[in-house]
Amino acid sequence: MNSHQEKFAIEVCERAAPHVKAIAPYVPGKPISELAREFGLEEAAIVKLASNENPLGPSPKGLAAAQAALQDMALYPDGAGFALKAALCGKLGVAQDNIVLGNGSNDVLDMAARAFLGPGVSAVYAQHAFAVYPIATLTVGATGIEVPAKSYGHDLAAMRAAMRDDTRVMWIANPNNPTGTFLPWAEIEAFLGEVPRHVLVVLDEAYGEYLPPMDRFDTVSWLAKFPNLLISRTFSKAYGLAGLRVGYGLGHPAVIDLMNRVRQPFNVSAPALAAAEAALADTEFLERSYAVNLAGLKQLSAGLAELGLEPVPSRGNFLLARVGEAARINQMLLKRGVIVRPVAGYGLPEFLRVSVGLEAQNTRFLAALRECL
Numbered sequence: 149m150n151s152h153q154e155k156f157a158i159e160v161c162e163r164a165a166p167h168v169k170a171i172a173p174y175v176p177g178k179p180i181s182e183l184a185r186e187f188g189l190e191e192a193a194i195v196k197l198a199s200n201e202n203p204l205g206p207s208p209k210g211l212a213a214a215q216a217a218l219q220d221m222a223l224y225p226d227g228a229g230f231a232l233k234a235a236l237c238g239k240l241g242v243a244q245d246n247i248v249l250g251n252g253s254n255d256v257l258d259m260a261a262r263a264f265l266g267p268g269v270s271a272v273y274a275q276h277a278f279a280v281y282p283i284a285t286l287t288v289g290a291t292g293i294e295v296p297a298k299s300y301g302h303d304l305a306a307m308r309a310a311m312r313d314d315t316r317v318m319w320i321a322n323p324n325n326p327t328g329t330f331l332p333w334a335e336i337e338a339f340l341g342e343v344p345r346h347v348l349v350v351l352d353e354a355y356g357e358y359l360p361p362m363d364r365f366d367t368v369s370w371l372a373k374f375p376n377l378l379i380s381r382t383f384s385k386a387y388g389l390a391g392l393r394v395g396y397g398l399g400h401p402a403v404i405d406l407m408n409r410v411r412q413p414f415n416v417s418a419p420a421l422a423a424a425e426a427a428l429a430d431t432e433f434l435e436r437s438y439a440v441n442l443a444g445l446k447q448l449s450a451g452l453a454e455l456g457l458e459p460v461p462s463r464g465n466f467l468l469a470r471v472g473e474a475a476r477i478n479q480m481l482l483k484r485g486v487i488v489r490p491v492a493g494y495g496l497p498e499f500l501r502v503s504v505g506l507e508a509q510n511t512r513f514l515a516a517l518r519e520c521l
């Protein structure tokens with residue numbers, strides 16, 4: 149019996165739904181405080197490059213707005229998120245009824261699964277795709293269809309071919325996490341043109357702000373053409389608000405209406421709403437996030453190449469490197485106070501994913517890795 153089976157052996161869990169027991173738990177990056185406890189290290193001496201967090205911290209405007217909003221924490225937040233939606237409308241040229249707000253974009257993905265999936269239907273996602281797609285799919289009792297990756301990325305033709313009559317959702321991340329792979333927008337547009345209109349295509353753009361200008365595209369303009377498209381975005385990465393939990397989905401009003409029915413009424417907290425609204429206007433911070441990431445990607449790519457580890461080219465704020473015995477090397481890195489992410493759970497047992505940090509953090513990681521190889 150493994151530890152999971154043991155847990156299910158207690159009576160109350162024995163009869164839990166089999167589809168829930170089949171879910172592989174999400175494995176988050178190790179918190180700094182936990183590593184400090186385990187290895188007796190100083191927290192200040194630890195570098196965490198494990199969760200694709202913004203190394204610059206939060207948007208200063210977002211932080212100030214969240215602090216001000218704490219004054220009213222005795223009150224429920226605006227469940228409709230009017231002010232944040234209004235800011236998004238101004239920026240994106242959509243209407244309030246095109247937007248659903250989430251407790252992080254993971255919440256948006258989860259709402260999409262609860263609104264459009266259930267027992268007896270299926271969803272398609274790629275091998276090495278973001279872990280939340282199988283979790284959200286299996287949670288509601290739907291069947292997950294995993295399609296082999298092509299050069300670590302999504303194989304859209306194979307995903308299209310894997311669709312069944314009972315398929316209701318296709319999950320696509322562009323760029324994808326943890327691989328950093330990117331599909332040209334023209335391929336996604338062609339895919340949207342081929343997918344039957346009764347299938348919801350969820351396009352997860354968590355790393356969209358990190359795309360170089362030549363790869364950026366206004367996917368919101370597709371909503372007019374494809375009523376079965378749901379775009380999901382987050383304030384967790386480039387805006388630096390991961391700890392507050394706020395993201396949003398963009399779609400046809402009818403799609404958004406269904407998602408709002410399964411949404412928890414006050415799913416986004418007042419400080420999160422205020423911070424996101426302010427961060428959206430903080431273009432200076434966004435530009436700095438982009439620039440620091442671009443420089444860090446170059447530094448890490450060059451450093452990894454020097455160690456003979458050609459990383460998978462990434463359009464995100466992280467890199468995937470094939471290090472061989474990743475579990476062992478990860479342990480050695482932890483002992484040196486460096487936290488990165490093992491990705492064996494993504495079917496990549498020889499790889500480690502490292503988030504882009506500040507120059508000194510990247511240097512520290514590369515030096516520690518050199519010692520471990």
Ligand SMILES: *Cc1c(COP(=O)(O)O)cnc(C)c1O
Pocket residue numbers: 200251252253254255278321324325352354381382383384385390393394395
């Ligand atoms: C980080 C990430 C998200 C964002 O998650 P939040 O819930 O918004 O913090 C969504 N999708 C992918 C692919 C990610 O890597």
